[in-house]
Structure formats: C-alpha cells, structure tokens
Amino acid sequence: MKNINSKLENLKYNITYFERSYSRLKDMFMIDNELLKKVGDRISLLEHLEKCSDDLYDFVYDIDSDFEDYVFNLNDQNFLEVLKRSLHNNTYKISAVIMTFNEERCISRCIESIKNFADEIIILDTGSTDRTKEIIKELYPHVRLYSMDWADDFSICRNTLIEYATGDWIFQIDADEFFANDPYQLKEFLNLFYELPISPLVISPTIVNHDGKELSLTKRIFRKKDNLFFFGLIHEDLRFKLEERGSDLKHLVTNFVIEHDGYKEEFIKLKNKFQRNIKLQEKMLSIEPDNIRWYYFLAREKYSNGCNTEEVSSILNDGITVFQQNEVSSNFHMLSLLLLAQLYNQRADGFELIRPIAQEIISLYPNCIDGLFYKAISDFTNVILNLNQLAESISYSFNNIDDPFSEIYTTGDHLYNMLGNIYFSAGKYDRAFQLFSLIQDPKLNIEVKNTLITLKNKIEFYLEESKVESLR
Template sequence: MVTISLCMIVKNEEKVLERCLQSIKGIPDEIIIVDTGSTDCTKEIAKKWTPHVYDFKWIDDFSAARNESFRHATKDYILWLDADDVLLEQDKTALQTLKHSLQPQIDAVSMKYHAHFDTQGNVISSAFRFRLLKRERQYRWIGVVHEHIPVTEQDQTYQSNIVVTHQKENPQRSVRNLTIYEKYVAGGGTLTSHDLFHYGRELISNHRYEEAVDVFHKFLDSPDISDEMRLFIFNELASCYYFLQNIEQEHQITLQSLSYDMPQPVFCCRLGEHFLRQGKVEGAIFWYKQATQLPVSYSWTVDKKPFYTWLPHKQLGVCYEMKKENRQALKYYQKSLTFLPDDTEVQQKIQHLKKQMKKKK
C-alpha cells in the first residue's frame, strides 16, 4: 500500500474546506494546507484536521503556491484538491482501493474532473487531470493561472475511473484570473500556448469575445498544439462568432473542423442548427443524428456532454415536430428526458404531443 500526502492551497474557504476534507477522510496519511491570506476562519478549520498549516504570501501566481504545498509533502504520492472539490462516496471508495493496489512504478494518476453543472445538477463539462503524483519525481507546477503539471510521454501514467467533483458555493463569473493574466502580460510576461488557451477562455467568460478571437488565433499559430486542442479551440471560436452575431464565420470555422478529424458531436450540433435556421429540416436531422451516433471519446480537453446527450435528441424532437411526425418527435423528446429529466420545456412538449395524438385516435 502506498502512502499519500494531500496538498491544498486555500484562501477564505471557511464555507467549503470542512466539506472537502470530510469527503476524503481516512485516505491521506498527511494533510498539507498552504494558506495564501485568509481573513475568515479557514486556518482554524484547517488546524482541526492537520498540524501542517503554512502561510504563503499571495503573489498572483497559483503555481508558486501549489509548489509551496508540494514542498512540505513527505509521503509516497501527492494528491491535490481545491477546497471546493469533493469525492463522492463511490469515488472515495475507488481511491481507497487504488491506494492499496497502485503499482509503485506509476508516476502519475489521472482522474476525471466534473467541473460544471446545469441547474438540475447534470454534468455539462469535465476533463481529465493528473491528481496523484509520485513525490520522488519532483513534479513542478507551471503557469500563473490555470496552472498545470507537465507530465511527459516517458512518465508511467495510469488513467483511473475516479471522479473529483467541483461543488462551488454560489458560482458566479470572476475577473480574478483574467486580471492576473493581464497583470502578467503588462509586466512583460510571455504567454505559452497553454496560457493563450486559458486566457482566451477567461475572456469568453467575461463576454470579451472580440479579444478572445484574437487570442485564439494566436493559439492556433502555435507549433506545438495537437489536433484535439485545435478542434476544441475551433469550437470556442465558433461560440465567439455566434455571440458576435457573425453567423457566417461561425459556420466557416465549423466546416474547417471537418478537415482535421471525424465530425465531433459539438460541430454536428452546430451544423444541425445551421440547417434548422434555413428551414432545411432534413439536413438538420442528418447532423443531429450524427451527434447521437458518434462514439464517445475520452478527451483530455473539456468534455461538453450536452452535445452528445440531451441536446441533439431534443433538437431531433423539434425537427420531427416541424415535419408533423409526432411519434418520432415524441420518441426523441422522451430520449432527451433520460439525460435531462427536469427539462420543463420538453415535458410540456411531450404532454402537448400526447394530447394531439389522443385527439387523432
């Protein structure tokens, strides 16, 4: 059995820290908590769980803080979490099992991160991240914001089925990350392709779409990006053009994606919407069906689940309703509800269709 150091950085997390630590209780062999300037009861809560609570002056650099937390670890492997992360019961059990079975030659273990949810609690975006790292490999964080650990192809890695769930209290848009990026650039800092990727996404989060377009095009000029990352940014660009009401550019970037790989569900849905806007229902049906039939790949970029689950099925219901094919419309609306059961709009459409079909009997 391996030993584990849990390493965290915190600031004013009194509302969520206890919940996080409770969700993983009994698994870490030591807990390291680095506080970057809390003014609430965060440190007092942390000290109930561990004597290893350290102060670190915040310097607008997440990597510096995380590296400081790693510096204090003494066990075989380092697990990192944020204060608003939790392990659900099945994931806690899976991690406990992994702790007993992990082979010592493994350098880094990835876990899926459920990052964003809709109002009904359904996962809408997730991604893989390396969460458990062998301490003797001396991994270092890089990046002032959206920091990451550069695990190489030579490292021995293991992809687990463990999920870390993000449970942010009162989620709202923040300018913190964007401000750090802008301060870094103003101070002469150079943005890597990784930075450009996340800088553009922060601009989108703050509705600065024209600036995001410029940043994403710089990212696409980078020599070291994979087709997977390129396709992800094509979708981000398409979203920017949509919000800028440049529908033609949205369509062009969608078509461009097809030259790099087999159609992705998100682009199939965009093409379905393109045909639906023109009233070409058969074309829309073709592309929405493609979105439902494509194999689901396990991507390291953000996985946008709606585009291969409830959304294309709902839109197929719309299409068949437009064609007056009520049985087909009902079938797809009902399928949509299996993914998003609290969708009141679809529930109402189903009730309406059933009434219509009953009248025709």
C-alpha cells in the same frame, strides 16, 4: 526467463488478463470463492480506468498473444500461483494537498471527503480573513496547516505543497471541491499503480462542475518520486520537462469523481476571481507567448466576464495561429475551436464562420460530437435561410402576376399551401398560418387542418409526458 518474469509481474495491471482468469476460475472443478471474489474486485478496480496514454495500453488492456497462450496453458497449480502473485499489492502513503483563501463555507466538506484515504492532509493558506484557519485548527487538528503570503502565483503555492508532502502519492484538490467516490477504492487503485514501470505517471479523476460539465484530463494525482512541478501563474500546468509542456506525461484517466462548485456566479463575484484571473492570464501570455494554452484561458476568462466578443474571438484566433505555426499537440486547440464556434453562433451571420471551424473539429477531433453539432447548426441555418429566400421569391412572383392561370387551383390555394408549409418549416409560424387561412378549397382546407390537428396532438402528448417526467 527475465523477460517472462517481468511480464508476469505486469499482469497485475491488466484487466483483460483478470477477465480471462475469472472465467477460468469459474470453470475449475474446485472453485475457490475467496480467490474468485478477489479477482472480481480487481476487475471492478480496473474498470475505474476510462482511457490511457498509448504507451500504457499494453499494461492495462492488451496482452501479447504468445505470452497469453503461455499463461493460460499453465496447469492449474501454476496458474493459481501466478494469479495470486498478481493480486498482491504493497501499501503506499497518500498526501492530500490543498490551497485555501477564505474557504469557510467549504473547507470542512473538502477535508471530510478525503480524510479516509489520505495518510496526511497538508493545507497552505494564502491569507484568509474569514474563519478558514480556525475551522481547520478546531475540527481537524491532525491537518498540517501552513501559511504563505499571496504572490499572484498559484504554482509557487502548489510546488510548496509538494515540498511539504512526505507521501508517495500527491493528491491535489481545491477547497471548493470534494471527492465523491468510495475512498477505499481510490486508495486500492493508487496502491496498485504505484509500481507501474512507466514515468512520469499522472492519474486524472473526473472533475464535475456545478453546471454538469466534466473535465477528464485533470492531472490531479501523481507520484512524488517522478519529480513533477507546476508551471504558470494561473491555470497552472503540471510538467516534468519544462520545454515539453506536459506532452511527456503518461496518463491514466479514471471515472473517480471530484465535484467542484467554485465557479458558481455568486462565489466568483465574492472572490473577484475574473479580474484576478484576467490579470494573471495576460502575464502568462507574455511569459510563454507561443503556447495556445494561455490564449485559450485568457479568452475564456474574458468571455465569462462579459468582454466584447470581437476581442475574445481575436485572442482565440491568435492562439490558433500560434498552434498552427508550432505544430505542437495540444488539447487547447480543440477547446479554442469550440469556444470560437460558440462565439460565432451568437452572431446573425455566424453560420458561415462556423462551417470551416466545424469541419476542422470533425477532421482533427472526430470523437468530439460538438463538431457535428456546429456543422448541423451551420447547415440548418443555411437551409432555413434558403427556405425563406425561396418563399419570398415565390411570393413576390405570385403577387406580381396580373391574370393568374392554373389547372390545379385557379384561386392559388396550392401555392398558399406550399408557401405556408415552407414558412412553417422555416419557423415563421405567423406567416404560415396567414397563408393557410387564404385557402378557399374545402377539401384542401380539411387536409391542412387535419395535418395541424395531428401535429397539435403530438405536441400535447409530448408536453404531458414531459410534465409527468418532471414530477417523478
């Protein structure tokens, strides 16, 4: 009986259960429209989930078949009692925490986006010299504002904010970000999952950068009772047990959106972020040299700051070697491979270096379509190279025949046509048209021109359609 009660209690997280319950409610003789709406709302709430850790899957997606039969074989009255109980949630307090340093351009935007779901907003300023603190005090007197001298350590600031927080949930957001969804939906979502009997629990909104890139495993929301802390001078890592490096965290990844524009070039230059970041990343590499995370971030910072690609590639390869030696699961292995492939793609001979990287991405991370992209680049470049070599070889042999003979075209028009097509396929259009112009046979000449006219019409149609789309 105890096991049944526990399973009944955990139904409130399960979207499969609510979808089946919704169907059963609609089939009942007397439809309770208010209850039907509540179930529909719960389904909509749970649809914010994108994925979860394996040990959370049963809670949110799966139901033991025997238990499922038990629940849905209950008579209507008992079924409704179970359903109503599964819709009940308690209310929990949310602490939104923010670090600031010269954020006068964006701090109001950030606070406005969270004020309707945060029970308290706590800001730790690290030495602003602009109007950041004045704006907070004047416009948001309810915000708890603290100050701390900057000590080249983001984790100290993050952990201090956790200590200041009195809420059940910690919602960590940066001043150059803003929450972009319905705040009440997030609050309901957090009220629902606070009692999930798995810990340490971390919820990730999706971060959308100004360039459209999305980050899903963001680890921005967590329960204070789980005693999590940040580690790292920069690109700080949320951890439970230090040595586990976050591998012991249980994740719910959602489609709630935080938008971020702090890495626009003008803002980075304004705050001199690259020099600061590189300095702190190099320190982290000396503190935890067997963690690929710090190699990746150092390489990314140096690449973004225009450092020598050979140096960046060397850092990435060192990190990948460390990863292979330790055999500890890390998302930064995939990210390192992708950045390395991006670097090699900028080299003339890079397609050969990309090939094994693409194969490794496809093998280890089959859901990452960038592996297929880089494989296509490598294979396509190889095909083009072979086409050029083929054309050059045929051209050389043809030009060195003193008395050419042919039963097709004695003038060699068929070779001019074939070589023109090869060069055209290889993207060498000037050479292709030069060869097409040497064709003397009127019939073959018309065939070539008709093919090119068809292509020209398709290009013009595409360009016209693209222009129309851009005006909509």
